[in-house]
Amino acid sequence: MSIPLSPALLIAAAMALIDDEEAAVTPSCLIDRFLRMACDNGNSGWSAAFVSFVGYWSHFDKRAGRSSWPLPLTADCDVLGSFAAECGVLAEHTADVGDIYLLWCPQRQRFGRCGILAERPERTTVWRGDEAFRCEGIDADSDAAGSAHGPKTLIVKRTLVPPSATA
Amino acid sequence: MRNAPQPARGDTSLAFDTTLARLRRFLRRLALVLARGDADVADEMVQEAMIRLWEIDPARYEPADLSFVRGVLRNRMIDVRRRELRGDESEEILALRSRRSGTVSEEAKWRRIPRRDRDGRAR
Numbered sequence A: 001m002s003i004p005l006s007p008a009l010l011i012a013a014a015m016a017l018i019d020d021e022e023a024a025v026t027p028s029c030l031i032d033r034f035l036r037m038a039c040d041n042g043n044s045g046w047s048a049a050f051v052s053f054v055g056y057w058s059h060f061d062k063r064a065g066r067s068s069w070p071l072p073l074t075a076d077c078d079v080l081g082s083f084a085a086e087c088g089v090l091a092e093h094t095a096d097v098g099d100i101y102l103l104w105c106p107q108r109q110r111f112g113r114c115g116i117l118a119e120r121p122e123r124t125t126v127w128r129g130d131e132a133f134r135c136e137g138i139d140a141d142s143d144a145a146g147s148a149h150g151p152k153t154l155i156v157k158r159t160l161v162p163p164s165a166t167a
Numbered sequence B: 001m002r003n004a005p006q007p008a009r010g011d012t013s014l015a016f017d018t019t020l021a022r023l024r025r026f027l028r029r030l031a032l033v034l035a036r037g038d039a040d041v042a043d044e045m046v047q048e049a050m051i052r053l054w055e056i057d058p059a060r061y062e063p064a065d066l067s068f069v070r071g072v073l074r075n076r077m078i079d080v081r082r083r084e085l086r087g088d089e090s091e092e093i094l095a096l097r098s099r100r101s102g103t104v105s106e107e108a109k110w111r112r113i114p115r116r117d118r119d120g121r122a123r
Helices: A007-015 A028-037 A047-058 A077-087 B013-034 B039-056 B063-100 B106-111
Strands: A100-105 A110-117 A122-125 A131-142 A152-160 B009-011
Touching (some): A007 A047, A007 A110, A007 A131, A028 A047, A047 A077, A047 A131, B009 B013
Antiparallel strands (some): A100 A110, A110 A131, A122 A131, A131 A152
16 A cells, blocks of 8 residues: 655655754755656756655655655656646645645746745735735755755745746 | 754745845936936835835846846836826826916926936936
8 A cells, every 4th residue: 555645744754854054055965866866857956856855755655665756756847837737736826734836937937946835824915915825845955045046955934926926 | 952953944035135135226226217316206116126026036036037137127117117107197188287277286286207317417
């Protein structure tokens, strides 16, 4: 029997890989392991590779020798986005703990990074009244400012705004 | 005893502050040009650009995308200025109508902002 999908397992596994306060950066050997897990090279850093790594191993059944993680093992956020769109699970107006969020980059017209929602997002509105979610994500390939790319794996507070409001 | 280890944390509001610090001079300069030196109008445009910057979440952009972000903010400021000028035009029409009837409304007088050069001198 495969392991049922569980946000708790996913978050626990991701938390185990977060840098502690004193760590300067995520060790490169760990980043290499994340990237090796991906079946492609990707061109959007290693946030998607981290999600793939954590998702795969948190749902790995050692007796069956396979994982029940349903998402593609990829280092490319756009692959995750396309897969979610094909499966009809790409949601703009709902978010919950354990969901994978994807950040759209209008400049490149692609998803630029992703992460795992570590807490139930708080629904809010941005200045013009657009709906948004204030949340804490477990982010790899980022830094203390939650930048698109960075050397750390950490918990980042961010406001997720639907792409329509950011274009 | 050693304190319990804590996870590294971040907040994208830092990205907003950093990007704003990098763009503030550009925004101010552009706003003054668009506002023809009117500091109040320029302030309003900078405020609008800051709102836009917050809306687009600068954390999602890479440093190399700064010129794109700059373009987005420039467009917002131009939109604001156009709106402002459209407001002025309608006031001008009001003023003309008032002149025809022999009066110019106080509001219409106040709305006519003198054009200024880049040093802020009235033209």
